[in-house]
Amino acid sequence: MELIGRMLDGSIAYDPQGGLEPSSSGLRQDDKMDRLEEVPLFQGCSRRQLRHVARIAETFDAPTGMTLARTGEPGNQFFLILDGSARVDVSPQKQRHLHPGDFFGEMSLLDGEPRSATVVAETAMRVLVISRRNFATLLGEVPGLTQNLLVTLSKRVRQAEAALER
Secondary structure (H helix, E strand, O other): OHHHHHHHHOOOOOOOOOOOEEOOOOOOHHHHHHHHHOOHHHOOOOHHHHHHHHHHOEEEEEOOOOEEEOOOOEOOEEEEEEEOOEEEEEEOOEEEEEOOOOEEOHHHHHHOOEOOOEEEEOOOEEEEEEEHHHHHHHHHHOOOHHHHHHHHHHHHHHHHHHHHHO
């Protein structure tokens, strides 16, 4: 009963894109590749690998005030902000703002664990979205992509550790 009540009050999305509307101004394949190449997670990828990732990435519009991710809920999508801004709420005391070029959801995309923060659109947004299901299939189909992602993630962990030591 609680699940149905939460679906009805909107605190749990029950459609596959979480209420996102397909963007009327989608990106061309090359533009998607260029944007994805700027994301640290994909920086080690070849152009061929990026082309495959771009094929599964879809462009959506999100209205002001829409919750794109909610702490504790399953994380099934990666988001790259193309236009607009969002607020990340990690805790009541810790907030951050995201702008075009910023991204979120990469951890849940890879490990399927629940979201670690809530992200709300502060303005109308256009986002590039990769679903976890499509991404998992892609990892099996594109040779070397998993290796490139692991190298990139290892570098990010080392950088984070180095920053903590300072």
